[in-house]
Amino acid sequence: AQKITQTQPGMFVQEKEAVTLDCTYDTSDPSYGLFWYKQPSSGEMIFLIYQGSYDQQNATEGRYSLNFQKARKSANLVISASQLGDSAMYFCAMRTNQAGTALIFGKGTTLSVSS
Amino acid sequence: DTEVTQTPKHLVMGMTNKKSLKCEQHMGHRAMYWYKQKAKKPPELMFVYSYEKLSINESVPSRFSPECPNSSLLNLHLHALQPEDSALYLCASSQERDRYSNEKLFFGSGTQLSVL
Numbered sequence: 425a426q427k428i429t430q431t432q433p434g435m436f437v438q439e440k441e442a443v444t445l446d447c448t449y450d451t452s453d454p455s456y457g458l459f460w461y462k463q464p465s466s467g468e469m470i471f472l473i474y475q476g477s478y479d480q481q482n483a484t485e486g487r488y489s490l491n492f493q494k495a496r497k498s499a500n501l502v503i504s505a506s507q508l509g510d511s512a513m514y515f516c517a518m519r520t521n522q523a524g525t526a527l528i529f530g531k532g533t534t535l536s537v538s539s
Numbered sequence: 540d541t542e543v544t545q546t547p548k549h550l551v552m553g554m555t556n557k558k559s560l561k562c563e564q565h566m567g568h569r570a571m572y573w574y575k576q577k578a579k580k581p582p583e584l585m586f587v588y589s590y591e592k593l594s595i596n597e598s599v600p601s602r603f604s605p606e607c608p609n610s611s612l613l614n615l616h617l618h619a620l621q622p623e624d625s626a627l628y629l630c631a632s633s634q635e636r637d638r639y640s641n642e643k644l645f646f647g648s649g650t651q652l653s654v655l
Contacts, residue, residue, distance in 0.1 A: 474643055520640055525572075525587050526587075527631075527644055
């Protein structure tokens, strides 16, 4: 079975601080991809970062980095120097070759950034 | 052009109405998706079209009827909906090459549907 678990319903952080959003996954497929999406209150799902199961290095995209620990099956998102505009819902998601076209989502974490 | 465009952004309809949601992409993607999302919940997959053929139907009630007229367009026809169908409906697309695991989905901004 393929599953994504996000255990933090809500996180709070102050501007300019770093924050880590947790994500663990479960799959028996050796070939999989892990994705993080941001969903502001406007509704659009915005792609942030991708990590492939065979990638040797942790992915980074600007202020976003993915702390990929394959043995622990975790793929935590790190946002450095938080901004007010980072306040949104964040979803961890997975695709596997076994599951085909389905993108499997976690339950999401609501991030609130305060000044 | 890396956009998925959805219209309308908001829709209010009665339970006896017939309406359609529209989705368009010009990225040459060959897979298109409909997701339903309730507030504070993750998106739930409804339908997948691959190369203009319906490849996945996640046991969606027949009052939702998808249509893929061509590789750039995806419609969702709505008829006799229930109040519990009120949700955000998201369209997405992806390239659909041989390996799925490294392909991201591009999402539209959604249609917020209210059924009265």
